Amino acid sequence: MVLAVVALLLTGCATTATPTYNAADVMFLQMLIPQNEQGIEIVKLASARPVQAELKELAAAIEVTQKTEVEDMRRWLREWNQPETVSPQAHAGHGGMKMTSPDLVGALRTAPDGEFTRKFLDVLTGQQQGAVELAQTENGTGGGVNAQARDLARRVIESRTAEVKQLLNVKA
Template identity: 50%
Template sequence: MRRLTGFRALAALVVGALALTGCGAAAPGTAPPPVSTVVETNEFNATDVMFLQMAVPHHRSGLEIVRLAKDREVRAEVKTLAAAIEVTQLSEVDSMTKWLADWGKPEVAGDDPQLHAGHGGDHSTSPDAIAELAATGPAEFEKAFLNLLIGHQHNAVEIAKLEKEGGINPQAKDLATRIFDSRTAQISQMLGYIG
């Protein structure tokens, strides 16, 4: 068996990660994933904007979390899940920041702690929690990583619910549905790793 190196190894990792997280090509004998039929528009409301302004920093803190697993001793399936989350969330951030720019809106709403009071509060993972995870020793890291990421992805589900219930922009609502479904599946997968 030939050893994969460089780009081919990365491509194999991403394909495997996408398969594990329910993204990408369908497994043999199953239906392919649906092609998006969302018609893109620039119509949006305050909920669409708030969803994106909450999700962009949330995704970026999620990227900080999953990148901590790259150089740590964790099970292969945990490392693969973290890599898949990174690829997905980078792509989602690109889409969200583009939409906000197209709408003439800033990437973040501001620093007022009361700003998200009407949306169930601030759903972000604190920098202190991420720093604490980064300082966790090897023996405890995987469990601490999974617990923090489960909580983080639960908050993503809560943010997505807001958009699903009150947004009007079709592409933002479609993204919210994909976030809701994928993060719910990831939570279940990670609970299985802990259990």
């Protein structure tokens, strides 16, 4: 009898425990992974182009940061037994994916060297602002509960906002 009561109490405690993640956390990671991957694709374009050294350094730093974030996010989703990707339409009700238009990325890829820096600044600024908007959903009302995902969102907001300020101060 005592064992049955202890078992019921333990079971009850387990069901009232705070979850380690929720659907908002999963959605945030599923949306930020492709957003980061596209950002990596964009910043890599600067490495082979004649742009200012400070812009090349910023692009390289963004690439390293976002690759690390993607690795972390993929690991968390695996640990939670959640899929890494879902169809973009699955998140349409949440504001949709915060991705840069493939046409803009394509135009940047083929831009003449003389136009590249200005277009790069415009495309990357929009890309980084999209990441900030996405991260705000994680930490906003009804957002995620996972401490790591919420911390990542905070860091994304801070770093991408600072990067946008840097980008706006680069002379094309």
